[in-house]
Amino acid sequence: MIESKTMLRVRYSETDQMGFVYYGNYPQYLEIGRVDALKSVGVSYRSMEESGYGLPVKDLVIRYHNAALYDDELVITTRVTKMPTNKISFGYEIHRGEDLIISAQTTLFFMDASKRACRPPASFIENMKTYFN
Amino acid sequence: MIESKTMLRVRYSETDQMGFVYYGNYPQYLEIGRVDALKSVGVSYRSMEESGYGLPVKDLVIRYHNAALYDDELVITTRVTKMPTNKISFGYEIHRGEDLIISAQTTLFFMDASKRACRPPASFIENMKTYFN
Amino acid sequence: MIESKTMLRVRYSETDQMGFVYYGNYPQYLEIGRVDALKSVGVSYRSMEESGYGLPVKDLVIRYHNAALYDDELVITTRVTKMPTNKISFGYEIHRGEDLIISAQTTLFFMDASKRACRPPASFIENMKTYFN
Amino acid sequence: MIESKTMLRVRYSETDQMGFVYYGNYPQYLEIGRVDALKSVGVSYRSMEESGYGLPVKDLVIRYHNAALYDDELVITTRVTKMPTNKISFGYEIHRGEDLIISAQTTLFFMDASKRACRPPASFIENMKTYFN
Numbered sequence: 001m002i003e004s005k006t007m008l009r010v011r012y013s014e015t016d017q018m019g020f021v022y023y024g025n026y027p028q029y030l031e032i033g034r035v036d037a038l039k040s041v042g043v044s045y046r047s048m049e050e051s052g053y054g055l056p057v058k059d060l061v062i063r064y065h066n067a068a069l070y071d072d073e074l075v076i077t078t079r080v081t082k083m084p085t086n087k088i089s090f091g092y093e094i095h096r097g098e099d100l101i102i103s104a105q106t107t108l109f110f111m112d113a114s115k116r117a118c119r120p121p122a123s124f125i126e127n128m129k130t131y132f133n
Numbered sequence: 134m135i136e137s138k139t140m141l142r143v144r145y146s147e148t149d150q151m152g153f154v155y156y157g158n159y160p161q162y163l164e165i166g167r168v169d170a171l172k173s174v175g176v177s178y179r180s181m182e183e184s185g186y187g188l189p190v191k192d193l194v195i196r197y198h199n200a201a202l203y204d205d206e207l208v209i210t211t212r213v214t215k216m217p218t219n220k221i222s223f224g225y226e227i228h229r230g231e232d233l234i235i236s237a238q239t240t241l242f243f244m245d246a247s248k249r250a251c252r253p254p255a256s257f258i259e260n261m262k263t264y265f266n
Numbered sequence: 267m268i269e270s271k272t273m274l275r276v277r278y279s280e281t282d283q284m285g286f287v288y289y290g291n292y293p294q295y296l297e298i299g300r301v302d303a304l305k306s307v308g309v310s311y312r313s314m315e316e317s318g319y320g321l322p323v324k325d326l327v328i329r330y331h332n333a334a335l336y337d338d339e340l341v342i343t344t345r346v347t348k349m350p351t352n353k354i355s356f357g358y359e360i361h362r363g364e365d366l367i368i369s370a371q372t373t374l375f376f377m378d379a380s381k382r383a384c385r386p387p388a389s390f391i392e393n394m395k396t397y398f399n
Numbered sequence: 400m401i402e403s404k405t406m407l408r409v410r411y412s413e414t415d416q417m418g419f420v421y422y423g424n425y426p427q428y429l430e431i432g433r434v435d436a437l438k439s440v441g442v443s444y445r446s447m448e449e450s451g452y453g454l455p456v457k458d459l460v461i462r463y464h465n466a467a468l469y470d471d472e473l474v475i476t477t478r479v480t481k482m483p484t485n486k487i488s489f490g491y492e493i494h495r496g497e498d499l500i501i502s503a504q505t506t507l508f509f510m511d512a513s514k515r516a517c518r519p520p521a522s523f524i525e526n527m528k529t530y531f532n
Binding site: 283284286289290291292293294297315320322323324325326327328329330333381 | 425430448514
């Protein structure tokens with residue numbers, strides 16, 4: 001299993017007139033979480049993209065538990081619990097202190113330079129095997 | 134049942150460096166769809182908020198089928214298929230011509246001026262009854 | 267001179283907790299205005315980009331006169347008053363009815379596929395000459 | 400004079416299909432810079448807002464020098480060089496290492512709970528006097 005934690009502070013631009021973080025800004029936070037989870041095991045999303053791979057999102061589920069507010073310090077916990085195949089799934093929880101703000105899942109797939117679904121880079125699979133046996 | 138259709142054109146700011154609409158921009162599109170669906174039956178979200186009610190999102194599910202591109206003309210089809218209670222659920226499909234771009238669901242709940250869950254305004258329920266018998 | 271008018275409606279996602287359109291969302295509106303201004307004279311920004319040109323922004327000035335609110339219907343007036351060279355300047359005003367919301371200017375330059383500053387496509391210059399004599 | 404430095408990392412959502420940070424995302428970065436500059440002298444924008452004051456932007460100028468890219472580590476340098484009155488002006492530079500990405504200025508004014516221009520809180524002025532003599 002892979003697990004990482006990322007801290008972020010809510011920006012003013014991310015609030016809406018209800019006074020909460022706009023519900024549509026959480027996917028941005030999730031992306032920050034999963035990039036960090038990959039970095040934590042030595043995988044650079046930037047390098048992967050520079051070598052011609054992409055990781056578009058296939059499915060997104062978010063459950064909103066509590067509202068986050070401007071200037072809140074949030075912690076994103078990101079987990080990969082299953083060995084990636086042509087797809088990779090991430091689970092997320094975002095907390096403010098003890099309060100659960102949202103929980104979420106995303107599934108992404110590998111895409112090659114011609115923008116077709118493909119297998120992940122061999123080096124990626126080798127790397128992942130050390131975390132899932 | 135309530136059903137509405139909304140046209141929108143993809144903005145440059147909504148693309149990402151993969152050359153697609155960023156996956157996290159679709160919740161904005163869904164919100165445009167549901168505001169229009171409510172307008173189509175005479176409910177102004179703006180007025181509802183001005184009279185002290187809010188409609189925060191509780192659950193979001195998006196399934197991504199095809200990528201949308203800059204300057205694409207998209208059509209959001211929004212449906213309410215069940216009589217709202219303290220919650221209201223919307224189903225969505227976004228198409229570019231015949232192509233299905235995403236399908237999605239959201240569930241929202243009514244919130245009063247003190248930011249607590251509440252019943253919807255009586256006038257809203259009366260209005261809805263004419264669409265769901 | 268080139269002048270175009272574009273209508274847009276303020277999205278909920280574009281508000282902030284002050285209850286106004288977030289100041290940083292206006293550059294998106296300006297982009298919509300200038301794409302429409304070019305379209306109005308037969309220039310497709312999308313096609314120009316597909317043929318290898320880009321138009322990055324060099325300078326941006328915005329003066330905020332009045333706050334725009336959720337669901338407001340805004341009109342963007344976009345003008346090109348000087349024959350473009352390697353640069354093109356746009357002036358903008360955004361109104362809600364009679365009220366001036368913002369006025370703005372941007373200067374953009376032409377960039378080729380290797381991401382270097384360049385001359386505009388010859389066809390673009392020919393087209394422009396018919397508007398500036 | 401007040402000066403602060405803030406580090407941030409470019410998010411994927413902040414890029415556009417040109418492969419650069421979208422020009423309209425820099426105002427968000429500037430806001431992060433000025434909130435940090437105020438924090439560095441003991442002023443919490445969040446508390447100021449909770450006590451009924453707002454700080455809307457009056458003027459924005461951005462000069463774009465170089466493109467920032469996904470995952471770049473940027474440093475925002477924010478400065479207040481003149482004693483605030485009913486207005487406060489900030490100057491900014493954003494660098495990636497030695498490269499200047501943008502330079503910018505904003506002027507903001509104080510607004511009271513009734514959304515009218517007003518004088519800043521007395522405590523704010525007292526605090527500022529220690530930095531500008």
